[in-house]
Amino acid sequence: MSAEGRRYVVARVHELPPGARKLVTIERREIGVFNVGGEFFALRNRCPHQGASLCAGRLVPVVQSRAPGDHKMGDQTLLQCPWHGWEFDIRDGQSWCDPGRLRVRSYDVEVERGDEVGDSERIVDGLVMGPYRADSYPVAVEDGDVVVRLG
């Protein structure tokens, strides 16, 4: 795990309570910073499909289904694009529900000072990882600041 990269303080922790989000512009990139249940995540505000402002989308739980007619709301959180409803993992921008027809670039997610910003789980209830990926950035909390690093 590396803590290198250009460091930007984007908010104080109390400004971003759980459920809140904030849009910031860093190095001419619009980035949405989210607090989901006490964990912080940052995604570029641009859907890789048609360029929508992704971070205006709804946060939705993954839906699990074992058979037709069976539904259960899962724990993981997806960000749903406000236009076409494509869904991306809030942790790292990975699209789900789409077989990997194209190769997926892999990203490292940085964890700073033990603050959880993601994990290595790559399966969301049988859904298949998709070819699309929204750019995501490591987020850390340092001395009460929410910090995004661009690498």
Add this chain to the structure above:
Amino acid sequence: MRIDCDVHGRPPTMAELMPHLDPYWAAYAEEAGIGAPAGIVAVYPPGAATTGDPEGGASLEALREHLDRQQAAHAVLNCVYGLEGLRNLDFASAVASAVNEWLMAEWLDRDPRLRAGIVVKAEDAAGAAAEIERRRGDERFLQVLLPARSERPYGDRSYLPLLEAASEAGLPVAIHFGGFTGNPPTPIGWPSYYIEEYVGMAHAFEAQLTSLVASGAFEQLPDLRVVFVESGFAWLPSAMWRLDKEWRGLWREIPWVKRLPSETIRERVSVTLQPIDPPPQRERLAQVIEQIDCERMLLFSSDFPHAHDRSFEQAFEGILDPGLERAIAADNARALYRL
């Protein structure tokens, strides 16, 4: 040797079915003066050039000559019988059973090359399942035959017992041109001319494909195989693209569908050739085959005696590589039907 996955014998009159009908239903049919269902001639008007034979199907002699001529090892008889229009489910299922008995006596027993689809009344799913069970063990019945236009699309849960029974018996479900339910045959009401229905039947197949994908039937029944018969195939690429696109944005409504519809379709769906929708340049047809991108999907059919615009030879001359041509001509059917 080819395998011809769609041929048609002359459909039976009600009088011919009488010996095979349960006595109660035979009396019922006789008292009411019930003839063959209207759906038969509505779908194949006797005088239309595409029907090919005013009887709506070939005689046994004509069919045998046809099979000799094209050196077919096997041919699949699909008896389109218009049962979707009958509202009395028990009567319709009894007629279905009689048609199957008649098929055995008049066709299957008389030429070893012949195979057939099991005629069922789809809206009586339990009755259809029983009929599938009744034919089990007779390997000459190698699929379950359903009309493209049904009361509801086949992904509807009311049809599940039928799909389960077919899949349990290891039989593909064959969805065939036709169907005369009383509902308008288009989403926008009744057309005027037969040619509109002939062309527009493609969208009934699109609706069935969409429904089967959305319902999760393919996930629920891992052995389910579907064959589109007399549907044409050029519509498939555009349909697959559209379904994939819809699914990316709407999967949450049908979360049991966990992968791209096109993947499932390439794995589970087969399509017979006729009627071929011939593009102005033959190379375009090769392009369609590439877009379908599935060697196992296409099954040769002549659709005899129905007479469409282009034969297999005319449409495909010089555009198939030998491996794919063999697959289409026979190997795909052998694998699908375990022939």
Add this chain to the structure above:
Amino acid sequence: MSIATSAERQRTSSEGRADGIVDSDVHNTLASNDLLRPYLSQRWTGELERFGLRRPDSIGFFSTRPRKFAARTDAWPVGGVPGGDLELMREQLLDRFPIAATILNPINQTTVGAQPAAFSAALCRALNELTLAEWIEADERLYGAICVPCEDARLAAEEAHRLGDHPRFVQLLVNVRTREPLGNRSYWPLYEAAVEHGLPVAVHVGGHGGNTITGSGWPSYYFEDHAGYPQAFQSQLISLVFEGVFERYPDLKIVLQEGGFAWMSWLMWRMDSAWRRLRDEVPHLERPPSEIVREHFWFTTQPIEEPERPQQFAELWEDVGMPTRALFASDYPHWDFDAPDRALPSVLDAETKRAVLGGNARALYPQLADARVPVR
């Protein structure tokens, strides 16, 4: 040639910019039909109050779409509905992209059902008056489509005559799921009026004429409803061609809106093939159906086709073979919106993109010929 080389792709970043984009399908939306009351006579205001719209499309099926108002989730103005607020439409569409003109297609679906035909006509008239007063006259980039009560073609023709020569109304509008196929003779008075005023007839997603929405009965899911729209468009095209509408009205132009277009190639092949075999049934057609289609039909590009590989878009574009008939549309504010700067794939060359983004629409709609992006 309409397929780009890789060198050409480098130069397409400014396509459509010189004259500005024409967006051929945008929706102004009513939060409630009560907003029509100022434009209705007392007779019909009373009908609306006491009995409402008694229409088949209010059945439960259509209320189960996963996106409220079928809209982008970011298109909700404060206190309003998507497509109900001109300011937000400016922010998200008109000012965000270099747009010279947009055609407003209000699809409030007020024309079909168990209600007096004259009521349907009054509602259409009111909707047209509202669109003119509250939208078109408020922004020079907005143009209108004349909503007509198409199930009574004589009343529809009356409305077409009333507004047909207005410089800001550029087409007649009907919803695709009609009661009867549009080739049916009962609709012909509408085409007569369209031709008289030189207006194309646009057929747009939506409506419900009371039929099962597939040829195989009612589906269960919105996924099927939405994926199934091409089936309704195919049926309309088949009907219009084989009924001989274009033999009777050789100047009639039809715009298929939001129906997709990848199916048009194989459908033309199939129609030609069927015509060769069955033309004795339709002796009024003396030439292949595909010729008629290429002469009389236009289509909007949204929802843009997304084949598995980019090259396949080039293939389907060539197969359809109607590059001058493709009209860009965003479908704002609906969820299957296409972004003007992103939707057209890079396999189309710059010239084709320019045509699709504006040139083709300017050729079809003479009222838009001089529309330019306003200078601010």
